[in-house]
Amino acid sequence: MFKFIYNWIDERLDITPIWRDVADHEVPEHVNPAHHFSAFVYCFGGLTFFITVIQILSGMFLTMYYVPDIINAYASVEYLQTKVAFGQIVRGMHHWGASLVIVMMFLHTMRVFFTGSYKAPREMNWVVGMLIFFVMLGLGLTGYLLPWDNKAYFATKVTLEIANSMPVLGPILKELMQGGTIVGAETLTRFFALHVFFLPAVLLILLVGHFIMIRRQGISGPL
Numbered sequence: 669m670f671k672f673i674y675n676w677i678d679e680r681l682d683i684t685p686i687w688r689d690v691a692d693h694e695v696p697e698h699v700n701p702a703h704h705f706s707a708f709v710y711c712f713g714g715l716t717f718f719i720t721v722i723q724i725l726s727g728m729f730l731t732m733y734y735v736p737d738i739i740n741a742y743a744s745v746e747y748l749q750t751k752v753a754f755g756q757i758v759r760g761m762h763h764w765g766a767s768l769v770i771v772m773m774f775l776h777t778m779r780v781f782f783t784g785s786y787k788a789p790r791e792m793n794w795v796v797g798m799l800i801f802f803v804m805l806g807l808g809l810t811g812y813l814l815p816w817d818n819k820a821y822f823a824t825k826v827t828l829e830i831a832n833s834m835p836v837l838g839p840i841l842k843e844l845m846q847g848g849t850i851v852g853a854e855t856l857t858r859f860f861a862l863h864v865f866f867l868p869a870v871l872l873i874l875l876v877g878h879f880i881m882i883r884r885q886g887i888s889g890p891l
Contacts, residue, residue: 699887709783710887712776717875719769724868726762734814736860738853741816766808773801785888793881800874803867810863816856824859825851 678684697703699710733752735744748755777797780786786794813824828851832842847854 693883696887696889698889709775709779712772712779716769716772716776719765719772720871720875723762723765723769726758726765727864729758730762731864734860736814736857738816738856741814741856745815766811769804770808773804777801783888790881790885790888793878793885796874796878796881800871800878803871803874807863807867807871810859810867813856813859814863821851824855 699707701707701711730748733744733748733755735741745759748759750756780794780797809827813820828842828846831845832838834841845855845858847858
């Protein structure tokens, strides 16, 4: 049955060459740990993407139970932790994954820097990678407020004051993020929108560009 459906789609869209191009792409020997144990450092990028996928899937699960308002936010998180099957496990995965993805991105960035992979013709991909890094930091920051507990509240206030200390754009950025004169309902709503809609959309666009450039330019060789 599945073969029939696949053949029916393939006859109309010719999808076989697309996935065969990906599946048959040879991994260069210098980045294959099966040939060189030291090549494991080239796995940090793939591990970062794997954790990102876990973050997206676990985040989709959490969003189904989360209520983004100051009255019900904490209660919805507590309900997820105590009443929903596997809720505590999934939230734990999302919580620790947010820290782990930053660690893996840092290691990946260090590998790119020390192997000189940021040099021509890969300068644009280095810039895109750094943008991805800052978007990931933004996702971690906006997600930190969502449980609406004391730790999240005061951490957000500190973050907003740091943003406010920036020259020229600081007060504007703080007001844009805060949504009012105090950290309240508007702040929570804006952080939720940034965390669930805007930043993931930017991340997806950057990742697509990142992968396209990797495929076009290839993986850099050893120094």
